[in-house]
Amino acid sequence: MFDRIEYKRKAWNLFKKRLGVPLIASLLFSVLGFLAGIFGFTLIKLNKTWLSPFIVLFIIFGLGICLVVISYISLKMTRTQDKLPMNDIFIGIKYYWQDGILAILWESLWIFLWSLLFTIPGIIKMISYSMMYFVIVENPGISVTKAMDISKILTNGHKTDLFVMQLSFLGWAILCYFTGGIGYVFLTAYMSLANANAYNALKQMAFQEGKLVPADFSTQA
Secondary structure, rough: OOOOOHHHHHHHHHHHHHHHHHHHHHHHHHHHHHHHHHHHHHHHHOOOOOHHHHHHHHHHHHHHHHHHHHHHHHHHHHHOOOOOOOOEEEHHHHHHHHHHHHHHHHHHHHHHHOOOOHHHHHHHHHHHOHHHHHHHHHHHOHHHHHHHOOOHHHHOOHHHHHHHHHHHOOHHHHHHHHOOOHHHHHHHHHHHHHHHHHHHHHHHHHHHHOOOHHHHOOOOO
């Protein structure tokens, strides 16, 4: 059974005890967003809007790297009781930056195509692909397309559960708005840990229900 309250409770306990490394990883998102915003605003003021596609690619590449790093940190935190060393952030960047870029490009393409049909199909696909970054960091060398396929299997039958879990953070997001955006650094780390707990549970459920077997996570295409 999908238990979002339990996943969030575990995430909160992990976050309170070992918040240093996940906060630094989450900070990557904030810094990237801030720099991209300043950069984009400056180009518009200078009438350099022709550079907009490059700004979009810069943001997408940066987000892809950030997503695999924070997924790596969050998943590792759910699997160990030890404090994570700060260099785990650099390990995540070193080993997964290429996969992160490929994953977000592939994910963005499919979400965009499905969004052409209407907004709702795009949201559904976004949820469907939401576990792929955890699959990638847990199985180094696995192809992005295979990770996406596994994510679709993991989320099958649980898209509504995952959507409701994301909505349950809305109150926190509103509070973070009144902190001048600083609170989003904490919220991103908290949400990532909750999603990592959900991934662990969905994986076990998929095994128990026969939807997946360990061999499906093989790095062979």
